[in-house]
Amino acid sequence: MTRISILYASTEGNTQSFVDKLKTIAESNGDQLEARMIGDETEYANETTPYVAIVPTYLTGGTGTGPDVVENFTNALGEYIEFGRNSHYLKGVIGSGNRNFNVQFNLTALRYADKFKVPMLFAYELRGSQFDAVKAYNIMKPLFGG
Template sequence: MTVLYASTEGNTKSFVEKLQRVAAQYGDKVDARMIGEETDYANETAPFIAIVPTYLTGGTGTGPEVTEIFTNALGEYIAFGNNRRYLRGIVGSGNRNFNVQFNLTGKRYAEQFDVPMLFAYELRGSKFDAEKVYNLMKPLFGE
């Protein structure tokens, strides 16, 4: 099972590590790759999910004046070549203190790439959150 993710503060990386530990408990492996500004584009050839945090600037709501920051490289990577055809879903995160902006980036990615918004968790997520994501993603990989 492949996961592509963006992480700037370490929260998403921490969640991905939890997800890998949960998968290992069931004898599965999660191949996780962080995508950032320095990542070279590549053509994906197998299904993957994307895990994206929410970092926004501008405005106070959810309108077009609110723009994504720090996660654009992941979106551009997914949009590259035929990569979007292998994207099976989005897992998003954020801080619930931001109310309507919680998980806004994840929702936008799901809409932009026409895939399901699988799950949203807060900040670093919990082991329980990682177990839920594992159970949601496993069928998407034919396992």
């Protein structure tokens, strides 16, 4: 049995829906997926085991990807990863967004991957499909020894 750990942000329920799909897939494969949502009310803790971050894209300002584009709603997850040595255990980022926003699709996850020097593992649209969840699971599992 492989134990997969995820930290995620979800404001509209789309990321939560995707995490629920991942949990079902992990269980059907005899694995355990532990997921914790990180929000403004989350108390900082020191992570001691590897994890993957799943982050949606919510932006304001600007017309593309420049410095005038500001992250909304996901800052608590980024700050949590920055706390102590938590970024040391981050193995990669999975992101979501709406493809209607063109170059801003998945921008938050791309920024996290760059900032924390980890791979951008996978991107999906909105709630993600079952197929997306299977792909993401198969990408994540080897990171946890499976």
